[in-house]
Amino acid sequence: MSSANASSAKIFKPRFNPAKPAFGVLVFLLYLFLLAPLLIVFVVSFASNQYLSFPPEGLTLKWYEMLPQESTFMEGMKVSLIVAVIVTLIVLVLGVPAALALDRFEFRAKAAVQSFFLSPLLIPSIVLALGMVLLFGPLELNNTYAGIIIGHVAITIPFVIRTTLMSLATTDTSCEAAARILGADSWTVFRRVTLPIIQPGVIAGGVIAFIVSFDEAVISLFVAESGLPTLPVQVLRYVENSADAAVAALSVILILISLAVVVVVERVMGLRKALR
Amino acid sequence: MTVLEAPAAPERPSAQDEGQLERATERRNRRTYLALLLPGLLGLLVSFVFPLAYMVRMSFNQGAPDGVIVETFTLDTYIQPLTDPYYWRVTLDTFQMGVTVGILCVIVSYPVALFLARSTSKWRGLLVAIAIAPLLTSAVVRTYGWMVILGTNGLINSSLGGLGLIDTPLKLTNNMTGVTIGLVEIFMPYAILAMISGFGRLSPQLEEAAGSLGASKFKVFTRVTLPLCLPGLLTAFLLVFVLSISTFITPRLLGGGSVQVLATEIYDQTTGLLNWPFAAALSVILLVLFGLIIAVYQRLTKKIGG
Numbered sequence: 400m401s402s403a404n405a406s407s408a409k410i411f412k413p414r415f416n417p418a419k420p421a422f423g424v425l426v427f428l429l430y431l432f433l434l435a436p437l438l439i440v441f442v443v444s445f446a447s448n449q450y451l452s453f454p455p456e457g458l459t460l461k462w463y464e465m466l467p468q469e470s471t472f473m474e475g476m477k478v479s480l481i482v483a484v485i486v487t488l489i490v491l492v493l494g495v496p497a498a499l500a501l502d503r504f505e506f507r508a509k510a511a512v513q514s515f516f517l518s519p520l521l522i523p524s525i526v527l528a529l530g531m532v533l534l535f536g537p538l539e540l541n542n543t544y545a546g547i548i549i550g551h552v553a554i555t556i557p558f559v560i561r562t563t564l565m566s567l568a569t570t571d572t573s574c575e576a577a578a579r580i581l582g583a584d585s586w587t588v589f590r591r592v593t594l595p596i597i598q599p600g601v602i603a604g605g606v607i608a609f610i611v612s613f614d615e616a617v618i619s620l621f622v623a624e625s626g627l628p629t630l631p632v633q634v635l636r637y638v639e640n641s642a643d644a645a646v647a648a649l650s651v652i653l654i655l656i657s658l659a660v661v662v663v664v665e666r667v668m669g670l671r672k673a674l675r
Numbered sequence: 676m677t678v679l680e681a682p683a684a685p686e687r688p689s690a691q692d693e694g695q696l697e698r699a700t701e702r703r704n705r706r707t708y709l710a711l712l713l714p715g716l717l718g719l720l721v722s723f724v725f726p727l728a729y730m731v732r733m734s735f736n737q738g739a740p741d742g743v744i745v746e747t748f749t750l751d752t753y754i755q756p757l758t759d760p761y762y763w764r765v766t767l768d769t770f771q772m773g774v775t776v777g778i779l780c781v782i783v784s785y786p787v788a789l790f791l792a793r794s795t796s797k798w799r800g801l802l803v804a805i806a807i808a809p810l811l812t813s814a815v816v817r818t819y820g821w822m823v824i825l826g827t828n829g830l831i832n833s834s835l836g837g838l839g840l841i842d843t844p845l846k847l848t849n850n851m852t853g854v855t856i857g858l859v860e861i862f863m864p865y866a867i868l869a870m871i872s873g874f875g876r877l878s879p880q881l882e883e884a885a886g887s888l889g890a891s892k893f894k895v896f897t898r899v900t901l902p903l904c905l906p907g908l909l910t911a912f913l914l915v916f917v918l919s920i921s922t923f924i925t926p927r928l929l930g931g932g933s934v935q936v937l938a939t940e941i942y943d944q945t946t947g948l949l950n951w952p953f954a955a956a957l958s959v960i961l962l963v964l965f966g967l968i969i970a971v972y973q974r975l976t977k978k979i980g981g
Binding site: 422425426429430432433434435436437438439440443450451452453454489490492493494496497499500501504505506512515516518519521522523524525526527529530531532533534535549550552553556560585607610611614616617620621624631634635638639646647650653654657658660661664665669670671674675 | 704705707708710711712714715716718719721722723725726727728729730733783784786787790800803804805806807808809810811812813814815816817818819820821822823824826828829830833834837857860863864868871872921922923924927928938941942945946951954955958961962965969
């Protein structure tokens with residue numbers, strides 16, 4: 400592909416094409432639009448204006464210094480971290496074996512089972528959230544860790560299944576076969592051969608599950624708004640009620656966490672592959 | 676990004692080895708795959724199937740305004756939204772928002788996707804990653820960013836006011852304008868991702884061929900490039916449309932209570948009015964709309980072979 404491009408570029412070398420820089424500028428502006436809300440949050444978080452306004456009057460770190468004293472944020476952070484870590488562990492334990500079964504075994508209704516595992520992504524989260532708050536009522540799971548965690552498991556399993564499947568699909572099975580011939584039992588084959596091979600998919604799935612759970616707002620809002628608000632729910636409330644920039648500093652921290660996840664996923668398997 | 680691409684051709688085990696292996700594994704197959712699938716299936720049953728099933732059942736109950744739920748089997752909850760003009764209005768607004776956001780999102784995403792699909796730069800991987808990375812940032816945070824940009828004292832109004840171009844701030848939040856702008860940006864990464872995957876048949880050779888045969892730049896674009904991109908644009912539109920009609924956070928925050936769409940209505944019925952059967956019925960209606968469009972979407976993507 401690239402060699403073909405290079406050779407054709409040689410043949411059709413354009414002299415100067417005014418459309419090209421114009422197109423480049425357009426793409427640059429669109430990138431700016433795409434990143435605008437994230438960039439603006441950075442600017443506001445360092446601005447010393449007491450209330451949200453422009454232009455920034457000066458530089459300050461006071462919003463960041465305020466964060467540890469905002470007990471709602473710290474509480475929310477704690478809840479979200481606990482939930483996200485447990486959700487990640489659970490969906491890895493549930494999802495990786497399921498992906499293994501879907502890739503390495505032949506059985507009836509395999510396509511249907513695979514679609515089923517990916518289907519939570521096709522259901523609007525508001526609908527899922529309502530179903531959960533209704534079902535969890537009589538079960539007394541609303542406003543509990545268990546309730547939020549169960550809710551988040553549904554929407555994170557598809558990511559783990561998908562990234563693990565992708566890693567499984569690109570590996571060949573001869574190493575596993577060799578290990579088995581040499582007498583390794585199934586568990587040893589999995590732990591010593593398969594797992595290291597599919598590690599990128601498992602890591603990508605795990606960190607995506609973590610960030611999806613950590614940033615999830617709708618299910619958490621329905622299931623646990625009053626009793627156990629997660630960080631996104633606290634941010635939502637704060638944004639609705641006040642105009643200062645403390646939440647901008649918090650947002651920057653959330654963006655940086657997302658950025659770390661993006662870098663990990665890009666490194667281990669490629670963001671585009673993982674999110675397709 | 677290249678770590679896993681193009682694995683070396685595996686060395687095939689001999690046919691005899693393979694036959695033996697197959698027989699040996701087949702015996703354990705059934706038990707093994709069931710054991711591997713079961714935890715995941717149970718997990719989804721509890722966290723996904725049960726809530727949805729319970730919600731569908733709830734939609735046939737009767738709700739009273741004070742939160743009392745009468746266990747019964749009635750279609751009342753469906754008749755009300757289907758006969759009350761207010762809910763027709765909300766449903767139409769939701770649809771209109773979905774169409775507007777879908778079209779605008781396709782328009783602003785297309786140049787970026789086209790650029791990325793054609794690019795041979797060594798930065799292409801990074802640029803693709805930057806374009807879709809916002810997918811993994813919180814919707815609450817990105818919506819907050821738009822509130823800062825569009826608000827009464829926000830970036831746009833302060834800049835325009837400072838330049839003396841406007842006297843009174845433009846009303847860009849707490850209305851559909853703000854919600855639309857926010858949603859277009861929030862769904863751009865999805866649209867770009869769908870387009871890049873859908874532009875498979877686009878090749879620079881075709882464009883060059885048309886160009887060398889005498890077609891003008893404009894003609895090459897309208898007669899060659901655009902038609903080849905059309906399937907990708909269409910799937911991107913449908914994807915953004917379904918995402919828009921069910922989204923909650925952005926209409927809630929940027930709409931500030933004055934934008935009513937199906938999702939905000941479901942929330943209000945659930946937490947404010949405690950009319951759970953009614954909220955459930957609205958959700959089922961949303962789900963049916965959603966299912967219809969997803970079916971169209973999947974049929975289309977299959978046709979394109981994407």
